[in-house]
Amino acid sequence: MAKQNTVFKDAFNRCLKLLAETSALPSEPELGATLGVSRTTIRAILTRMEELQLIAWDKRAKVVLRQPKAEDYYPAEETDSLSDIIERSFMRRILAGGAEPGMQINELELARDIGTGTTSVREFLIRFSRFGLIEKRPNSHWILKGFTREFALELTEVREMFELRSAASFAALAPDHPAWADLDRIEALHHEILADIDNRYREFSELDERFHLLVHTSSSNRFIVDFYDIITIVFHYHYQWNKTNARARNARALEEHLDYIAALRSRDPVLVEAACRRHLKSARETLLQSIQ
Amino acid sequence: MAKQNTVFKDAFNRCLKLLAETSALPSEPELGATLGVSRTTIRAILTRMEELQLIAWDKRAKVVLRQPKAEDYYPAEETDSLSDIIERSFMRRILAGGAEPGMQINELELARDIGTGTTSVREFLIRFSRFGLIEKRPNSHWILKGFTREFALELTEVREMFELRSAASFAALAPDHPAWADLDRIEALHHEILADIDNRYREFSELDERFHLLVHTSSSNRFIVDFYDIITIVFHYHYQWNKTNARARNARALEEHLDYIAALRSRDPVLVEAACRRHLKSARETLLQSIQ
DNA sequence: TTTTTGTCTTTTATCCACAATAGACAGTTT
């Protein structure tokens, strides 16, 4: 079936939300810019909306005829891109299922399991290999190196080097640099979540990523910023499978972040380094604890 | 044409060299281990050798009938793997040809140029993207970020962080660790090359890689070791296109290496850091000079 | 008993085909 039209379906769903807010849709190029897709896809969406009698479409006129109903949306599972599906499926296998280090990974078997072609699996594995969890034997299989204690230690070692350096450059940013405004917003969110921690502690994970990525970005070094992808994926999946003490852990991390943010604001390198080290140390401990 | 039999051809050529040294070949599994290929390939090689009347083959008996001639070998250009061909071709385009940053890279065009299928080009680009020189726009083209001054600065920044840390762990290695013996051999080669620098300065590049990789390896951190791949590829191709002052540059670097090695031997962290910094500084300057 | 060989099956590397998507260009509308 060549290519899945997930881009279309996902953009269609998002367009339905736009539609709920106005009486007429804007021009095709404008819609394309808003939804981040090409005009070809926009026209497919408009055609489909016309078919469903959601809009009356004649050239520039795109009049909304009725509000979208639940059944107008495409189901969520049809809007995921194939690579996301492969990624999730693969991560579940290696993090949840008892995948031993040294195990062989078989492209064909993986593809059959997921119900997809080998090309996509292969490309996923190549992309994924930069995370250091698998390794290729040319003309032969892949080897799973495993989410082990060593992996976590090596990962955190580099992370700490990079983050200390990034935090120092953050503190040295000009006062009118937009990153300070981003930091304000992130700090405010910390206070909001802490104020209602029992209900909102699950929002920490996403906020954590946003905060650290902001810090890393200030290094202006593509290798440092790219490395943060590895941290992100590891923490993202790891926390999905390990939720013990999540509330307490997250509350503590939020407090540490606030100290860290205050230190950045002080622009005092010594304070920054101390606060950064303190937070990284507890982050490392949390990760290591959850491994075994 | 599915798969090129480059593994076979390359192993066949290497096997011809073995054949020149003995009167009978060993068992199939042993040959496989020596040449690093499977028995299937070994049997294909033996079959071909029999056809060419190079050997008489009956089960365990593989008697050499005559010495291999030049025309028995497969031509060198047929033994390169497809990914090597793509890599070379691509690097020539972006380093030698006037490839401007921001330029679009087109999988199909690249594939047609090289005379290969799109899948292989695509997989190469995915693998190559971890070097930070190109970036993908999903559902669309790749963007060349270019071998710019910023790239070189970002690369060397991380390199310096990693190498300083690795050098420190090297100095802390137990005295009976095999790395010290490797270091001895590398040091001896430095002296040899320096003694005949006018004729042998071209050997520096390979020795340089060996030395720094040895240092990086002692970090025992896969991310640090893997990062050295980027350094390797950048320097490897870069020097192919920039040979001004190579003799003088290499002689200087060899001297710096010898100081650096002496500092590692002293196991004094302060000396190590100083020697490492000195060498990294001049390596960075060399790279930056050659960019524009 | 251990190693080697003969035979067969499975997997990888690669090309190709085709639907989805992006993007270009000219004509049309504001």
Next chain:
DNA sequence: AAACTGTCTATTGTGGATAAAAGACAAAAA
């Protein structure tokens, strides 16, 4: 003139097919 639409072309993403290479297993030889 500027932006938009209609139409057409080019490129990407993905499954499937096939030769090369790896690898499993039993029979044969040492």
